[in-house]
Amino acid sequence: MKVSELASIEGFGTIALPDGEREISGVYIGDLLSWVMGRAKADDAWITIMSNINIVAVASLADVACIILAEGVQLDAAVTETARSKGVNILSCSMPAYEAAKTFFEKL
């Protein structure tokens, strides 16, 4: 599934979508950044409730397809702007992490 397709599913929304054509191949859930760095795979959708600026660099360097901010967590405008300029996709999601992942796999 493309990131832009996931963004249009009910419960998900777009925060920054500089590379919406990117394909998602799996899911990683976690909030501790070094766990994400070590365990997420390239092209995963990374589901988290962390919203500080460091998530943008982590997503870019770990080469994940997108960040999904679960539980309706909001993002500062400055972080959104950085994500856009670094080519990092960020989606919003009103659901908890488990339901977000479940919905993704159901719609595959």
Add this chain to the structure above:
Amino acid sequence: MAEALTFHYDVDGENFTSAGQASVQVKKNLRQLGFDPETIRRVSIAMYEGEINMVIHAGGGTADVTVDDGCIEIILTDTGPGIANIEQAMQEGFSTAPDNIRTLGFGAGMGLPNMKRYTDYMHIDSVVGEGTTITMKVNY
């Protein structure tokens, strides 16, 4: 590669919002040089963990990256407090990160293990009270 390419970065120990910039720049350079995504990813992850460690634990430092035939070498140097027990620091889960850093998502004690895991060679040289130099190599 006729001649080795070298990149030098100063890593600011004060600025948390820009932490990781040197790694982001190296990723960009490797991409422009046409490296495969997996090699870029390994270098990016290992260097980011080391860069963040210099910011959190050592008040900043320098990063030197050399792209040579078949090997990318990363040398991170700081003049921070040093690491008293390297074996302990290398264990998954060991961290001395303060609470304000942990709320940002750091401090899992996984950075050094990740650096080891994603590189073909890693060596830590550290003297308490003087600083730390970490050398990593990724073969391609």
